[in-house]
Amino acid sequence: MKLIKKNTKNKVKANTDKARNVISNDSKFAIVEGYKIARTNLMFSLTANQSNCVAVTSWSKGEGKSTATVNLAISLAKMGKRVLLIDTDLRRPNLHNLLKLKNETGLSDVLGQFTDFYQSVHRDVISFLDVLTSGAIPPNPSELLGSSIFEEFINKAKQEYEYVIMDTPPLGVVADTLLLKNYVAGYVFVVRERVTTHGDIESALQSIKIADTKIIGFLKVGCDIKSKKGYNKYGYKYGYGY
């Protein structure tokens, strides 16, 4: 009896926005403010690059890419901007879990031409935010993301929405992320405090340089928000270029 009670409690906690680090009305002021700063800097970067499309990545798995992508998209939508958030991580997709959405069909199904975008997209997940989840995990993610169908799809999305934000797999693990380079202004690079190493950042900069693309901002997550030192108190910080 005691065990059942404990499990139920844990389950409820694991389902809250707070437990998933997704920003909501219950989030700490400092975290919401940190994302507002990141949003403003991202908007300036995109304007300077004459683009409305960005991909969010990091070097290794589990550093907080998907969480940060969702939070940036929510932050833009809260400003009244029409945003499309796309899960382009077709190997370990997670946006549907973070936003508690069904993932019966999504990007892979649209690219495989089993369904169309309008049937798969989740409209107004919050006001102004539409989300296309990954869909079924395909055997050939790289071919799908490198296809002319993806090019056509993304170009149309960029016309229909004010901002298109893509979640990606880790840069240091699979090549898929760099396949997006022709459609984005550049990459927002997530750095997790006490997890991402200097070596990871150096390797990422090298890969980005070789691929002839760019990082348009760094987003530092997992900071100690109780710290009073510099921007660390915001929990998130955002910087230009490198």
Ligand SMILES: Nc1ncnc2c1ncn2[C@@H]1O[C@H](COP(=O)(O)OP(=O)(O)OP(=O)(O)O)[C@@H](O)[C@H]1O
């Ligand atoms: N700012 C944060 N502070 C503490 N924990 C976090 C933070 N952001 C994410 N996490 C936790 O880290 C784990 C991984 O998060 P997330 O899925 O966003 O990472 P990811 O980089 O997208 O992972 P993957 O490489 O598997 O796609 C989750 O348990 C998440 O709740």
Ligand SMILES: [Mg+2]
């Ligand atoms: Mg992820």
